Amino acid sequence: MTFNQKQMKKILLSELKKAEAKVTHRRVACLLESFKGSVYTGHNFEKTIPMHFYHAEDMAINKMERSKDKSGIKNIIMAGYGRLNKYRQVSPCENCFKLLKPYFKKQTKLTIYEPNTHKYPLKFSLKEILKSYAKIGYSKISGNNLSSIKKSLKEKTLLKRKDILFAAGLRLLGLKNHIKFYLTGSSSGRTGLVKLIKEKQKKSYDDIDIVIISNK
Ligand SMILES: [Zn+2]
Numbered sequence: 001m002t003f004n005q006k007q008m009k010k011i012l013l014s015e016l017k018k019a020e021a022k023v024t025h026r027r028v029a030c031l032l033e034s035f036k037g038s039v040y041t042g043h044n045f046e047k048t049i050p051m052h053f054y055h056a057e058d059m060a061i062n063k064m065e066r067s068k069d070k071s072g073i074k075n076i077i078m079a080g081y082g083r084l085n086k087y088r089q090v091s092p093c094e095n096c097f098k099l100l101k102p103y104f105k106k107q108t109k110l111t112i113y114e115p116n117t118h119k120y121p122l123k124f125s126l127k128e129i130l131k132s133y134a135k136i137g138y139s140k141i142s143g144n145n146l147s148s149i150k151k152s153l154k155e156k157t158l159l160k161r162k163d164i165l166f167a168a169g170l171r172l173l174g175l176k177n178h179i180k181f182y183l184t185g186s187s188s189g190r191t192g193l194v195k196l197i198k199e200k201q202k203k204s205y206d207d208i209d210i211v212i213i214s215n216k
Helices: 005-016 056-066 094-103 126-133 146-156 161-177 193-200
Strands: 026-034 039-043 045-047 052-054 073-082 104-112 122-125 180-184 209-213
Touching: 005 026, 005 039, 005 073, 026 056, 039 056, 056 073, 056 094, 073 094, 094 104, 094 126, 104 126, 122 126, 122 193, 126 193, 146 161, 161 180
Parallel strands: 073 104
Antiparallel strands: 026 039, 026 073, 045 052, 104 122, 180 209
């Protein structure tokens, strides 16, 4: 039996009703469609004593493994309900990504519905998924004068013009006083799927996250 998009969404949303999130109030469900045409669903469950969060993807993968379906994953479809307002809060976490990865094929796709509304699905190809979950190391901002620092920031971050000037000022201050500044979060352009989600939504970063390490 094969399912169309609409049917799969219906199955996914009924799975979502089973989710329990007493701690975070973020209910998540996952549907996996295999190349054989079978679907496997899972929902998250937050156990409080002892505290353990079971993820929706994990449950769905378990079902697929138990049924000995080795055809691979054609579609990963995610939905969320509750105290969620961002696509990334419904997307597979690092650990779930690792669990899913062995079942990826070239045509594997990830679809994430907008939390709560269950509309406006964002779709990601395997290439996009792999790229966004790949580990990216730190990059060092070079230069010791304003123009070379600005150039380096432009190449290595997503910072907008006025923010480049601000960050360059920090670097100059750091050089003078031996303080290290680290740019983290979405403006650094190293947030994987979050960056991709923002691109698809035609949005850029919301704020600049900076970490300063003190010598004391
Ligand atoms: Zn997870």
